[in-house]
Amino acid sequence: MRISAAQRVHNENRIRAAMDRLLRGEIPPGGGCDIKTLAAQSGVDRTAFYGNRPYAHLRAEFEQRLQQLQHAGQTPDPKAAQIEHLKADIAKLDDRLAQANSTIEQLSDFRTQALAQLAAQHDEILRLRAAAARNPNVTHLPASRQKIIGRC
Structure with a gap:
């Protein structure tokens, strides 16, 4: 099922907001600072973050930001x-x-x-x-x- 450009932008905004919360250390109970929790917190199917799916670039951005925090000695989780x-x-x-x-x-x-x-x-x-x-x-x-x- 195709989504409109407005829906995609809305989903990306939700994903980025969830990404910011996770990277600040606001980890929900039973979750972690990972793609699975990011998908659950943003309400997007996890498979949309892999391969050539629409939000794969956001997964790469999330992993890069997480890695930067870890290199800086910070662990959000x-x-x-x-x-x-x-x-x-x-x-x-x-x-x-x-x-x-x-x-x-x-x-x-x-x-x-x-x-x-x-x-x-x-x-x-x-x-x-x-x-x-x-x-x-x-x-x-x-x-x-x-x-x-x-x-x-």
């Missing part, structure tokens, strides 16, 4: 802004988790090396004690007695 914020939080948490895992791995390696070193030192002490016990020229000192200080 609060859901999209929240999603971007959460993605940034997830990236930070992923970095912290990777650092924590690296630290845990380093500490586990240190613990393993320390235990191996203690075991080697213990074996060396036992070997030296056994060697000292077999040597008749070594004099053994008596075990020291510790004083018990201040019993209550």
Whole structure:
């Protein structure tokens, strides 16, 4: 069904008004800053925005204006802004988790090396004690007695 030039101008004006509202952040409940919501808010069939349909140029204009706002650091859709914020939080948490895992791995390696070193030192002490016990020229000192200080 063909529409008159006056109807087309009227529809374009409604579309531009809806476009301005969406880009200002006036997003209806359950909607987003997208073509689907633009079509619903302007009362125009969504298919009219695609291909060589009559309002395809308005879709391109809407997407260009939305992209300009996003490059300027503004996000008219609060859901999209929240999603971007959460993605940034997830990236930070992923970095912290990777650092924590690296630290845990380093500490586990240190613990393993320390235990191996203690075991080697213990074996060396036992070997030296056994060697000292077999040597008749070594004099053994008596075990020291510790004083018990201040019993209550």
